Amino acid sequence: MARYCYMAYLSFKSSIAYKAEVWFGIFTSVLTLSIQIFLWKALFQYGESNVGVSFDQMITYFILSTALSLCLINSSVLDEIAKDIREGTIANYLAKPYKYKISLLSKSLGRIFFSLLFVIMPMIIISSIFFTIQAPHSLVSLLATILISICSFYIFFSIYYIAGLSTFWFMGMQGAIGLLIENILRLLSGALIPIWIFPKWLYTIASYLPVRYGFDVPISIYIGRTAGSDIVKGIAVQFIWILSLIIVDNIVWRISIRKLVIQGG
Amino acid sequence: MFMHLVWLNVKARLQYGRSFVYEILTSMVGYIFEFLAVWIIINQFNSIIGWSFFEILFLHALGYFVRATASAFLWRPMWLMSDYMQRGQLDKFLLSPVNSFMYIVGSNFMTYALSHVILGGMVAIISIFFIPIDWTLLKALLFICSLIGAMFIYGGFIVFSGAISFWTVRSSFLLRVLTEAWSVINYPITIYPRGIQILLTFFIPFALLNYYPTVYLFRQPGNSNSWTMILILAAGLSFFTLVYKLWWYGVRKYQGAGS
Numbered sequence: 001m002a003r004y005c006y007m008a009y010l011s012f013k014s015s016i017a018y019k020a021e022v023w024f025g026i027f028t029s030v031l032t033l034s035i036q037i038f039l040w041k042a043l044f045q046y047g048e049s050n051v052g053v054s055f056d057q058m059i060t061y062f063i064l065s066t067a068l069s070l071c072l073i074n075s076s077v078l079d080e081i082a083k084d085i086r087e088g089t090i091a092n093y094l095a096k097p098y099k100y101k102i103s104l105l106s107k108s109l110g111r112i113f114f115s116l117l118f119v120i121m122p123m124i125i126i127s128s129i130f131f132t133i134q135a136p137h138s139l140v141s142l143l144a145t146i147l148i149s150i151c152s153f154y155i156f157f158s159i160y161y162i163a164g165l166s167t168f169w170f171m172g173m174q175g176a177i178g179l180l181i182e183n184i185l186r187l188l189s190g191a192l193i194p195i196w197i198f199p200k201w202l203y204t205i206a207s208y209l210p211v212r213y214g215f216d217v218p219i220s221i222y223i224g225r226t227a228g229s230d231i232v233k234g235i236a237v238q239f240i241w242i243l244s245l246i247i248v249d250n251i252v253w254r255i256s257i258r259k260l261v262i263q264g265g
Numbered sequence: 266m267f268m269h270l271v272w273l274n275v276k277a278r279l280q281y282g283r284s285f286v287y288e289i290l291t292s293m294v295g296y297i298f299e300f301l302a303v304w305i306i307i308n309q310f311n312s313i314i315g316w317s318f319f320e321i322l323f324l325h326a327l328g329y330f331v332r333a334t335a336s337a338f339l340w341r342p343m344w345l346m347s348d349y350m351q352r353g354q355l356d357k358f359l360l361s362p363v364n365s366f367m368y369i370v371g372s373n374f375m376t377y378a379l380s381h382v383i384l385g386g387m388v389a390i391i392s393i394f395f396i397p398i399d400w401t402l403l404k405a406l407l408f409i410c411s412l413i414g415a416m417f418i419y420g421g422f423i424v425f426s427g428a429i430s431f432w433t434v435r436s437s438f439l440l441r442v443l444t445e446a447w448s449v450i451n452y453p454i455t456i457y458p459r460g461i462q463i464l465l466t467f468f469i470p471f472a473l474l475n476y477y478p479t480v481y482l483f484r485q486p487g488n489s490n491s492w493t494m495i496l497i498l499a500a501g502l503s504f505f506t507l508v509y510k511l512w513w514y515g516v517r518k519y520q521g522a523g524s
Binding site: 020022024027028031032035039040041042043046049051173175176179182183184186187192193197198199202 | 287289290294295297298301302305308309310311312313314315362423438441442445446448449451452455456457461
């Protein structure tokens, strides 16, 4: 356990070295968020279409979704695996006394702590000067939001992990795979547009996918759109998703390793 | 000479035909999801403040087209400027008997951006068929003029970021900010408060690149007319000349530092 904590600490520390990245991250997230909010403000003023929530709730939704996407949608796990596969260093991990997956997980957590402190906090402070963030619907919904958001980290990690291992078969294509996954995750999780606004068929697809536990479910609970027994149901279904993803990514890992051994001769 | 250098670059790149197709496909992924998002919003709200799906599509695609054309020529040389300087390779370009600016730009053509030129152009042309426009020859000519102006404006921003590296040694940061800040004009600028609209028209004139030409083409009467198109061309040419002068001023300062 201590060695994994140390890995997380190292990746946290190496992130600090890139000061320009911090400024860039704050700038981009505030900019993207502002564009999104101005667009929706115009949409609310122009049309009389009913989107089911108030404008203030919508702003809160976008601020939270920007913060969460800085944590969850990050292809560095995929890039790292693709690099290890390309350079063959992945073979070394088989001999080392720790699990490859857990080491990636801890590094990823280190990066998230870093961006929480240095990018997300400033982003929320800056945007709360210009826009109003609503308080959580209730104490219970705040706690549920935090719990679901933390757990959803594993869902997104697992997707990137499986995608990274898939570069065993799609050598040299991690750029395209990363872009494709990022776009799919952003759209279908509700990071870009709340999924309840989707047309019926797309909503049906999105509502059955695990990625909505990163954005749609926790933020809906925070702004009070989802309440009561639905929260408990959400947590239960998310739990099942995490368990199944753990099983699936272990199977993918086994298959990939077999491929690695075959390649090795 | 300049076009010959560029052509050599493109030819070298096209040797790897498969990876060029791969680049086009990769760029397409980004487009498809962006347009899907626009479509979802318009499906719910019927329009984005009065703009139809294909009008927004045209606005996006025109922006990509203008930006990618300028970037194909200028982005990579300006990105590499600070690199060249740190390694002392810039002298190679400055010492040659031909125009150093043309030399450095011509030998760093970015073929990757061509995929955006092609896709942006295609989407823009396709969406024109779905938008009623009363064409006249003058209108078409003025529209093309404004596009040339727009390319020079964006090109001016790129060269400016590169020229800055003569003083700060690092140009990449400003170029990355430029790439991100671009998304501001993906939607009609009328979604913003008045102050930001003025900022985007006169001070950081991104709106000249796609919004005003688009309004001129099919959203009359709007806040854009024939004169605006000519002004965009004039603004583009004069801004680029100014920045070009700044670049040369930087070169002289750089040469002075060594002695």
